[in-house]
Amino acid sequence: MSKAESYRLLVADVYELAGLSRRSSEQTAAEHGQTVARWHLMSVLSxxxxxxxxxxxxLGLVRQSVQRVADELVAEGxxxxxxxPDHQRSPLYSLTESGRETLRKIVVDSDADRTQRLNRAGVTVAELDAARDTIRKLLAVL
Incomplete structure (x- = not known):
């Protein structure tokens, strides 16, 4: 198999992994009355x-979609x-204590779920680190 073909197969697997990971993340977030979009925004503000x-x-998103999610999270406290102080028309957003606690609970549940799945897969930290190193090398040249 050529390097190019191996690369194409890797990218296909990464897309599939990302999709499956996102679906399980949506489930975890939903258990706390949130969505992945809200979770990501709260993580940035952590x-x-x-x-x-x-x-x-x-987050690599358009401002309008982030504004909508931020407004929802403000409305919910x-x-x-x-x-x-640097820009009158662009306020700063930060987590409330409630937001910090919600984020903490989501992360704890997500970490427990991911750890359980990784253990079932028999994946080691060294394997994850090696995969990440490979992906980061590819990111650097792309």
Missing amino acids: DQPYTVPAIARR EVERSEN
């Missing part, structure tokens, strides 16, 4: 406040808006 455009850049 380390510091960001504007909607900055969140969109970090998981995220709060505050003035941005």
